[in-house]
Amino acid sequence: AQSVTQLGSHVSVSEGALVLLRCNYSSSVPPYLFWYVQYPNQGLQLLLKYTSAATLVKGINGFEAEFKKSETSFHLTKPSAHMSDAAEYFCAAFPGPDDKIIFGKGTRLHILP
């Protein structure tokens, strides 16, 4: 069965430092992949998505992610963290039509002043 693993339930970075949130998926067929962000007391918002068009995907708020088939990874990065980036981040995989999206357990990003 398809699964999504996010390494680290909590990640802390200093303001201005690189953000790296890790996500690995398990599948012999690369699924569609997504990163969602959830700010406190809000719903989830799509940050970016991979749908096989390009391996480097740019999203909102300066985030990007790179799909690496050989590593079955889809890590999320941002060159310079901002205090407003503090939130919960969910990696998700969508195997295909007539299936349902599978969320990772989430990573809480803390930004240190």
Next chain:
Amino acid sequence: DTEVTQTPKHLVMGMTNKKSLKCEQHMGHRAMYWYKQKAKKPPELMFVYSYEKLSINESVPSRFSPECPNSSLLNLHLHALQPEDSALYLCASSQDDRPAGELFFGEGSRLTVL
């Protein structure tokens, strides 16, 4: 601003009450979803409606009763809930008429069952 609107934002109810959560979207999306999210956990799928018909029920207890009156509205009727049902209930929609990965979420309704 989210284009999926959920009301109420907060709801407190007793175990014998009957209440409803409401969700509305005006993006012309064909599929609508209910998710349940407990603290520090990812969302868990409850129901999916496609073209106003229930297409997925993730073995949700009957004390939760979904309803899709039209393509823009989705309700979740609540009756005889348990304290463990306290959670954030998220509505979402997607453009495709089948379950999809790109979901548009509302801000959620935070439910507390006493």
